[in-house]
Amino acid sequence: MAHVAFIADRHAVIETKDGCAQVKDGGILITLGTPDGDHHRVKVAIFGFVACLGATSLTYVVQHQPGAGWRVTGTTGSIGIA
Secondary structure, eight states: OOOOOOOSOGGGTEEEETTEEEEGGGOOEEEEOOOEEOSSEEEEEEEEEEETTEEEEEEEEEEEETTTEEEEEEEEEEEEEO
């Protein structure tokens, strides 16, 4: 079963196997950038790391929707996949 855990230090979930740094137990480490925007709409950079050459980066657009809270409504800018 999948779960989400918030960690203070990325080294707590990274291990090295055969010279390759990777997230323990087949997970993904997601790092969030500082939200940029206002109280209605923000952009949040996301970096996902899985292993040596397995990573993604993109920027989500997140909007506050009355009665529904904050929702991802799309992406903006470039998307990187390694």
